[in-house]
Amino acid sequence: MAGFRLQYLIPVAVFLLLAGVFGAYLMEIGRGKDIAALPSALIEKQAPTFALPAIDGDGPGFSTADLAGKVALVNVWASWCPPCRAEQPVLMRLKAEGVPIYGINYKDKAADARAMLAELGNPFAKIGADSTGRVAIDWGVYGYPETFVVDRTGRVRYRHVGPIMPEDVDRIFHPLLKRLGG
Amino acid sequence: MRLAVERGNFASLSAPWGRRGSGSGGESVAEPPRVPSSPRPSPNGRKGRAKCGRLAAAAVATLLAAFAAAGAGAVEPNEMLKDPALEARAQIIGESLRCLVCQNQSIEDSGADLAHDLRVLVRQRVTAGDSNDQVIAFVVARYGDFVLLDPPFKPATWALWLASPAVLLLGVAGLAVWFRRRSRLAAAPPPLSADEERRIAALIDREAGS
Numbered sequence: 001m002a003g004f005r006l007q008y009l010i011p012v013a014v015f016l017l018l019a020g021v022f023g024a025y026l027m028e029i030g031r032g033k034d035i036a037a038l039p040s041a042l043i044e045k046q047a048p049t050f051a052l053p054a055i056d057g058d059g060p061g062f063s064t065a066d067l068a069g070k071v072a073l074v075n076v077w078a079s080w081c082p083p084c085r086a087e088q089p090v091l092m093r094l095k096a097e098g099v100p101i102y103g104i105n106y107k108d109k110a111a112d113a114r115a116m117l118a119e120l121g122n123p124f125a126k127i128g129a130d131s132t133g134r135v136a137i138d139w140g141v142y143g144y145p146e147t148f149v150v151d152r153t154g155r156v157r158y159r160h161v162g163p164i165m166p167e168d169v170d171r172i173f174h175p176l177l178k179r180l181g182g
Numbered sequence: 183m184r185l186a187v188e189r190g191n192f193a194s195l196s197a198p199w200g201r202r203g204s205g206s207g208g209e210s211v212a213e214p215p216r217v218p219s220s221p222r223p224s225p226n227g228r229k230g231r232a233k234c235g236r237l238a239a240a241a242v243a244t245l246l247a248a249f250a251a252a253g254a255g256a257v258e259p260n261e262m263l264k265d266p267a268l269e270a271r272a273q274i275i276g277e278s279l280r281c282l283v284c285q286n287q288s289i290e291d292s293g294a295d296l297a298h299d300l301r302v303l304v305r306q307r308v309t310a311g312d313s314n315d316q317v318i319a320f321v322v323a324r325y326g327d328f329v330l331l332d333p334p335f336k337p338a339t340w341a342l343w344l345a346s347p348a349v350l351l352l353g354v355a356g357l358a359v360w361f362r363r364r365s366r367l368a369a370a371p372p373p374l375s376a377d378e379e380r381r382i383a384a385l386i387d388r389e390a391g392s
Contacts, residue, residue: 038282041326107295133299140324142282142296 040159048138052128055110062128067150071180072100074148076141078108079116084145087163091123103127151180256293272305275317280329
């Protein structure tokens with residue numbers, strides 16, 4: 001070909017590179033990845049130490065000791081948080097499958113929290129009331145709901161930001177719980 | 183200057199889940215001071231002009247006050263520490279920590295609920311005697327490096343820090359190659375063809391003959 005130079009391929013190569021990067025990201029999003037969700041600083045680290053009172057304020061609530069020796073979910077929720085209400089049926093389904101789920105009730109009113117559980121069901125083995133939000137900060141929570149998977153040794157293995165959608169159960173939770181032997 | 187209204191909007195816009203932003207609850211958003219609009223200059227004489235000057239000065243003073251208020255961020259009076267030295271340290275620490283709800287504001291600037299909680303926590307740690315680095319390490323242990331508005335230089339952030347200098351270097355190298363080639367072409371023009379040589383010889387012969 002007359003006048004053809006190799007440099008003419010540079011823009012084409014740049015285009016193909018960018019298209020490849022964007023395409024790979026779009027594929028990830030298509031598979032259900034939330035690219036806005038931040039990675040947790042607690043992954044592969046020991047779950048924070050805490051002891052929260054029950055929602056009513058009396059009696060034992062939920063503390064680190066409850067997580068000992070089991071694969072469990074820790075769900076941070078509030079009755080004022082619509083996505084938390086939306087994911088409640090999914091949590092009920094996981095509970096029915098025998099997955100132990102523990103709740104951290106974030107900055108909620110006891111009456112509102114109880115009303116939500118009465119309406120949508122209570123998937124939690126134990127619930128701690130985090131009225132100041134201080135324990136949620138120890139877990140690195142920045143949006144609600146958030147769900148953590150803790151393994152038998154008490155280490156945090158996964159953090160899910162936002163509501164657990166039904167497809168997330170098959171895509172993420174079932175394989176992970178199976179791998180951890182839950 | 184970041185206005186109160188913007189703050190609220192950003193908080194609610196960037197909250198995909200049920201985050202408690204400052205959008206509607208508005209815990210700490212202060213009304214920006216109103217700037218008096220300057221009147222048209224009076225057509226008759228000095229009196230009007232003097233009045234206009236005073237009003238302009240007042241407007242400038244109000245604007246400056248607004249800028250000063252914006253500098254103080256979203257920190258509420260009841261959050262501040264009594265000891266001004268400790269409070270100053272807490273503000274310096276807070277300005278380096280990202281509010282994870284709004285993500286492009288520091289916790290000192292953000293009206294979000296979580297930012298308020300973190301401001302209080304930073305002040306507790308400072309009062310308890312932690313150094314600035316200890317307080318920042320405390321927050322990073324919970325929220326990760328992303329919470330730092332000035333990210334550290336480490337393998338995971340090499341691409342972030344080095345990408346723009348690399349692109350700049352590539353551009354400079356490209357320009358250098360282009361200039362070099364152009365000057366080389368200008369310095370050595372292509373040799374004349376046989377036809378051109380013949381035409382020049384013919385012209386010289388004609389000059390000599392006349």
